[in-house]
Amino acid sequence: MSTYVYGIARSSHPSLPDKADGIGDPPRPVRVIRQGQLAALVSDAPDNLRPKRRDLLAHQNVLRQAGEAGSVLPLRFGGVSPDDETLAAVLAEREEHYLERLGALDGKVEYNVKASHDEESVLHRVLADDPELRSLAEANRTAGGGTHEQKIQLGERIAAAVQQREARDGDLVRATLEGVCEEASAGPQSVGWLANLSFLVNRERSADFVNAVDALRVEQPHLVLTVTGPLPPYSFVE
């Protein structure tokens, strides 16, 4: 029977979610494997494990519960040890390293922030910031939209201005929130976001972090910010 692993904690962790519902259908109970100064949160691995919604949620929930009471290194979804013994051997071999990481992440949580532009307001914003572009847009408008060529030219210039603004705003979000976190890490870039950033935040400063995001929303109303957290520190384990 192979062993699914959620995360690694110190064996002195005060409240590991032993017997909590884990992955699988029906949910496999969470077990704790102890080795030296470390403890791993595991379940028997179900056959044909796939990243289904219920299993992703279970993985997340086990780590969230464990993280509330003490430092936990979250594993990426889908880590399966051939058996308990192999896991114990890994814990023994990497004990010093994992203890160092647990210490570094003690009392800290991850917040993920995704930023995008509100299309309408960013348009106003780039026109407000560039008098030349603004008068070009006004000239086109008074000319009943302008020639086909003029329309294209204006469109291209606005698109370029918005793109510049995206880069600037991505930097702004990072710089602003870096002031209220311990560490920042860029997430994978994808279409639709001008920034996807993760921040390692001292749990006690969570309110400061959330307030800083709110302040940014007020100051930069053309920015749409999606904040998710507190999360297990997925982006900061290595």
Place this chain on the structure above:
Amino acid sequence: MTVVPAQQQQQGRGGGSSGLYDVLELILDRGLVIDAFVRVSSSVSRS
């Protein structure tokens, strides 16, 4: 063995699940990886 349907589990945490969508890439692409382990999710396309 008869098993009680466990459907109710998923609906319980509305806040958590709406947040889950936004952080799927963290759960699937970040987090600790142990070399000695099998990676089940890598065989599954995320697209």
